[in-house]
Amino acid sequence: MATSSQQIGKFVHSLAAKQPTPGGGAAAAVGAAIGASAASMAAAYTQRKKDIESGAAAKAQALIDSIHLEDLLKVADDDAEAYADLQRTWKDSSLSDEDKASIEARALAVPTTLVEKCHSHILAIQEFLPHCNPNIISDAKVGIHQLAGAARAAFQTVMVNKPSVDERKRLHGLLQEIRQAEDELLKPDE
Template sequence: MTFKLLPVEQFLANLAAKQPTPGGGAAAAIGASIGSAAASMAASYTQRKKDKESGAAERAESLIVALEVSSLLQAADDDAVAYADLQRTWSKDSNGMSVEEKAAIEARALAIPTKLLETCHSRILQIHNFLPHCNPNIQSDAKVGMHQLAGAARAAYQTVLVNSPPEEDKVRLIKLLNDIREMEDEILKLAC
C-alpha cells in the first residue's frame, strides 16, 4: 500500500485500525510532511517586492526546495515495508533467513526513523534561521511547521527506541531533540 496516495481520511482510518501498518513510524513521517508543507507555505508568501529587494525571497525559495515533502511521504511507505520485513524475522518461517539478512532488516527498521528524526531537526533549523526573513503576516505558519516537525521528531525517536539503537546513537539523537526543544521554546517565548 502506498500511503502517500491515500486520502487523509483513509490514512487516518488505516492508522486507527487494528493492523500493524501504518503505525507510529508512518504517522511520524506524515506529521513531518505536514509540518514541512506549512512552513513551505509561509516561504511562498515571502515573495513580495520588498522581500525580493532584501534577499528574503531568495532565502524563501531555497527553503521551499529544502522542505519538499515527497521524501517524507516515501518514508511513511518505507517504514511500513521495513516493519513488515521485521515481522518476518520474528516468525517461525524466519529459520531459513541468514543472520546477515536478519541484521540488515533490523538495521533498516532502525535507519528509517533515525533518518526521519535527523531530517526533522535539519528542517526545523532551516525554518528557524528563515524566521527573521519571513513575511511577518504569515510567520505563525512557519512556526506551526516547526512544531509539527518537532512532534514528528519526537515520534520518530519513539520508533527508534523500539528498534534498540546503540547507546551512542541514542545520545546523539537526544542532543538533536534537545536542540529542537530549545528552538521551540524560543519561538514560544518559553526560554528563561
C-alpha cells in the first residue's frame, strides 16, 4: 500500500517491524512531509486582511504552492522500491553490471533528492518567517526543524549507498546550510 494511503499508526508499526521496508529512507520522507505540512499550515494562517494588505499573504501562498506533500510522501515509496531492487542485485547473478549500476544509482538518487528537497523547503520557509503570522510562527519553525532532521536522516541513507567524495561534500554543504538555519532559530532572544 502506498505510504500516502496509510494511516500514520499503520506506517509507524510497519516501520517498527522486522522487515526491510519501510526503513530509514521512508522514515526520513514521512518526517519531511510532516515538517513541510507544519510550515504550510503556518502559511495558511498568514492570510488575514492585514497579511493581504502587507503582501505577507502572497508570500505565504508562494510557500504553500512550492510545497508538494504528495511528492515527499512518494519518496517513501520510491525508497522502498529502490531498496527492493538493490536487494535483487545481491541475489540475481543474471543481472548485467550495467543493470546493477543503474539500480545502485537509483538507490543513491532517492535519498539524495530528499536531502535536496528538504534544503530547498527550509530555505523557502526561512525566507517566509519574517512575514509569517506571529501567532503561529512556531509551527513554521517546527517545519524547519522537522525538515532538518529528515535531511540528516536521508543523508545517512545516502551514505549507505556509497556516494562519491564530491557528492558527499556537496550534500554535507547543504546540511551545513540547514544547520545554520536551525542555529538562527535556536538563538536565545536577546
